[in-house]
Amino acid sequence: MxxxxxxxxxxxxxxxxxxxxxxxxxxxxxxxxxSPLENVLLSLGGCSSVDVVSILQKARQNISGCKVEIAAKRLDTVPRLFSDIHLHFVIQGRDVNAKHVERAVSLSADKYCSVALMLNKAVNISHDFQIINDEK
Missing domain, CATH: 2.20.25.10 (N-terminal domain of TfIIb)
Incomplete structure (x- = not known):
């Protein structure tokens, strides 16, 4: 590449x-x-979201939306590296199973997301999720 x-x-x-x-x-x-560092966060969010959506679709979860809100903390010293990044996934759909979402988010963070796996070596990355049910 x-x-x-x-x-x-x-x-x-x-x-x-x-x-x-x-x-x-x-x-x-x-x-x-x-900025270049903002782009790192955007890349992390994009990479993780691709994984989460793909895993949930393969698990036949009826999702209609996926958004990840990313919050990062940087060191006060130069270079101002990221110290912590938190990803909050908001999954929207009908009858979405929380265990499937938890599994998808964990698999992305621990196994599939190349960006997260590279950053994980130097940054504390955490994640959580919420599910918003579509009206029937």
Whole structure:
């Protein structure tokens, strides 16, 4: 896998993936686009969500939505690394079984999410979930 990041002016950088997709990163605390560290959180949330949705669909859970709210704490020293990241999954659907959701979230965190597994070596990552039942 390859990627390229090119400075495009001020504190803006264009990141382009091997598959040809691009996104802007802003080193100025995310004033005009996500900062590189914000993008790490977005990647973690995306990776984890893909796993959770896939696992719940394979378990034949009738889900209509999946959202993950991510909260991170950073160290006060330079470099300002993440110390803790918490993922709160909000699963929406009809008659969704909490045991299936718990299993999906745990499998993502412990086995499938590449981003979480890489970050886990240096960051305390926790997770929980809630289920919102669709009206029948």
């Amino acid at each position: 390859k990627a390229e990041v090119k400075w495009i002016g001020d504190e803006l950088f264009m990141a382009t993936s091997e598959s040809g997709h691009s996104l802007v990163l802003d080193a100025n605390a995310g004033a005009l686009a996500p």
